[in-house]
Amino acid sequence: MDATAEKILEMQGYKLHVIQTDKYKTNTFVWKMKAPLTKEDVTKRALLPQVLQSSSAKYASTTALRSYLDELYGATLFVDLSKKGEYHVISFSLEIANEKFLSDSSPLLKKGFELLAEILTNPNVSGSAFDKETVEKEKRAQKQRIQSVFDDKMRYSNVRLLQEMCKDEPYALEVNGDTADVDAITPENLYEYFQTAFLEDEMDLYVIGDVNEEDVKKIASDLLQFENRTPKKIEREKVNKRSEVNEVKEEQDVKQGKLNIGYRTNIVYGDPDYFALQVFNGIFGGFSHSKLFINVREKASLAYYAASRLESHKGLMMVMSGIDLKNYDQAIGIINEQMEAMKKGDFTDQELEQTKAVIRNQILETIDTSRGLTEILYHNVVAHTDIKLDTWLTEMDKTTKEEIVAVANKIDLDTIYFLTGMEAGK
Incomplete structure (x- = not known):
């Protein structure tokens, strides 16, 4: 099996990328969603994945969610943010044992899918707002993440270079957003942004491991369905050469x-x-x-x-x-x-x-x-x-x-x- 041969399937509202390979003993799910970088949304958008991975409707606390991961033979879940050109990309990664290598034939692939769907589509909300305590806790953590860049002078100087170099371009925005914008985020407006993101973002799910393509496709279509959309595409802008450095x-x-x-x-x-x-x-x-x-x-x-x-x-x-x-x-x-x-x-x-x-x-x-x-x-x-x-x-x-x-x-x-x-x- 070629570990890089990717089969891309059009699903409802997202693309499914299946990479069948016997190279790994685990199955990995990576959910990626990207949208144009904007000053209005960057800070909210950076907070969103942290809130989603903190708890969900079924696992209403971080402790409950993490102990369920332990039950799944020590599955790991984490989120990441990156800038790719003028886009802001959110990633959720879930790595889980492949049941083929276990004496217990628990359907881990399906359970992994169910957990990912739970985190993405069934958040810890009451009415039309995220859980207040979770949002406040993650806002404090976000301020610390932004501050940590200032404390690490190597990273800070790279951020400052980009701010000066790309002054009027979205790429100047920092991946975790701006401390000054954190306080204005509320459980209500973050939930509203969550709905917008899942309605408009370009979304891709990668499933990598010794899996059966048909099984993956069926489980994905049962558990993850979104509105179809035409993702926003950023046209490449010509940046004029500076007359002096x-x-x-x-x-x-x-x-x-x-x-x-x-x-x-x-x-x-x-x-x-x-x-x-x-x-x-x-x-x-x-x-x-x-x-x-x-x-x-x-x-x-x-x-x-x-x-x-x-x-x-x-x-x-x-x-x-x-x-x-x-x-x-x-x-x-x-x-x-x-x-x-x-x-x-x-x-x-x-x-x-x-x-x-x-x-x-x-x-x-x-x-x-x-x-x-x-x-x-x-x-x-x-x-x-x-x-x-x-x-x-x-x-x-x-x-x-x-x-x-x-x-x-x-x-x-x-x-x-x-x-x-x-x-x-x-």
Whole structure:
């Protein structure tokens, strides 16, 4: 069985993705729902999955819900939020043992489905409002999650870079929302948003494991039915190149400076040169053999860490580094030199082959877990395309030096953000 062969079925109000594989001893359900990022809804939307996974009509407390998970041979349930381009994605993941591997023939697949349906469609409400105590508890937790980003300066500086770089774009919004908007959420308006989301979001259910497609389809159609909808699609906007680089310095009481640099790659997932961009990023800053790591961290000893990563659906590349406050100009100089080297094709065949091998291993490691496999497959939903994993690996492998140079020359430096210490500004 091919662990990445996905059968996509149109259900009522959502798509069902069945991946039949005997690679895992568990069955995994991943429910994903996405909607455009908006200032009005982002905070409410971030709170919603936390409230839904906290309790339900049948399991009216977190303790009751968690003990039922224990009864299901230690099944695990968690929620996650992410930004994919200009979309806000909610994920519910439920992993449960496959009854084929148990002496007890309890119908766990069906029970897993029933629990997922309970959490998604039968919330803990009275009248037309969520349970007040649950909402208040989760609002406190949400404020802490938002605050934790400020406390983690590495994450904070990346958030600030994106806020400055994408100032008038939805992508500047933080995934957990804004502390200032949490208090205005009530059990009533959150329940109203819950109804809107399940009416309008693009919804996908992934079921991964040694399962029978017909069984999965039948249980899904019995338990999960929603209104059919035409999901909102965001058209890709052309962002004009800045006439000069946006440079932002922020002072806080920090000993180590955080230098974050944002580039517009002008390439997104689904574009023909996306695979060459992946290889470009690997040589430039994606791995421990990359130019940034070797030249900024190892040779010049300027940084405690130096790496780059891509945002595949927004067309961004971010460089993150931790440097001594006094090394700002020198670090930027060396990072710029590495970008120039890439634009001139100043990298060896060995660097190219090593990078391809590392990316291949990274992808194969990712699909070793059912949730990682889901993330890879979900790129296609976000980008409204259908790139098979084999195509991904083949196209990346075929990438030439010339194609990487062409990609490098499409990339524009946009914003430099530096979180520096108080004494540096004196």
